[in-house]
Amino acid sequence: MAELRSAPIAGLIEIFPKIFHDSRGYFFESYRHDWLAKNGITVDWVQDNQSFSQKGTVRGLHFQHAPFAQAKLVRVISGKVLDVVVDLRKDSPTFGAHYSTVLDGEINNLLFVPVGFAHGFSVLEDAIFAYKCSDYYNKLSEGGILWNDPKLGIDWRIDEPIISDKDKTWTSLAEFKIQSNGGL
Numbered sequence: 001m002a003e004l005r006s007a008p009i010a011g012l013i014e015i016f017p018k019i020f021h022d023s024r025g026y027f028f029e030s031y032r033h034d035w036l037a038k039n040g041i042t043v044d045w046v047q048d049n050q051s052f053s054q055k056g057t058v059r060g061l062h063f064q065h066a067p068f069a070q071a072k073l074v075r076v077i078s079g080k081v082l083d084v085v086v087d088l089r090k091d092s093p094t095f096g097a098h099y100s101t102v103l104d105g106e107i108n109n110l111l112f113v114p115v116g117f118a119h120g121f122s123v124l125e126d127a128i129f130a131y132k133c134s135d136y137y138n139k140l141s142e143g144g145i146l147w148n149d150p151k152l153g154i155d156w157r158i159d160e161p162i163i164s165d166k167d168k169t170w171t172s173l174a175e176f177k178i179q180s181n182g183g184l
């Protein structure tokens, strides 16, 4: 039986599957529909993604605008990342706040991220990252927040990351709030 824990920002759920070890290796259930359904959340997952990143990489902070907004269920298959989400929901009492947690390829923990959050991660150990998305990738709907905006106050545990050109040019949280008329 997996253990579900709610995180300090409403809507986020951390999932710790039960791992069965024996002389052959291990087994665990990496996804069950009823994990979220028990919490009143039904998601129609339509896309699975996988990426590999070297230690020292930062990816993010990303979201997609409606009508392609995505909830995500994220995990690490091997390695370790610091997973970071920022609440961008309009009128949320925690707008602009972030939550971070280590996703570890040995613990096999997952984080459910609802629509309305920006998502990113820093790579603490070379990592294969895997996630489900509730809507399809849509290039024209891509949005982001600058990972190192000082107003976010995120400790990424990496000072000079390997990062894509795209991720160097996102807007600050303050600019995003103005442009989006208060949030997602």
Ligand SMILES: Cc1cn([C@H]2C[C@H](O)[C@@H](COP(=O)(O)OP(=O)(O)O[C@H]3O[C@@H](C)C(=O)[C@@H](O)[C@H]3O)O2)c(=O)[nH]c1=O
Residues within 6 Å of the ligand: 049, 051, 059, 060, 061, 062, 063, 119, 120, 121, 136, 137, 164, 166
């Ligand atoms: C995300 C994505 C990218 N691509 C393509 C576009 C591009 O040529 C190449 C690499 O894309 P990116 O640089 O955007 O990949 P990446 O920086 O890994 O993007 C991801 O970052 C994490 C933090 C998230 O939260 C994800 O939702 C996603 O935005 O893959 C797809 O074809 N489908 C997809 O769903």
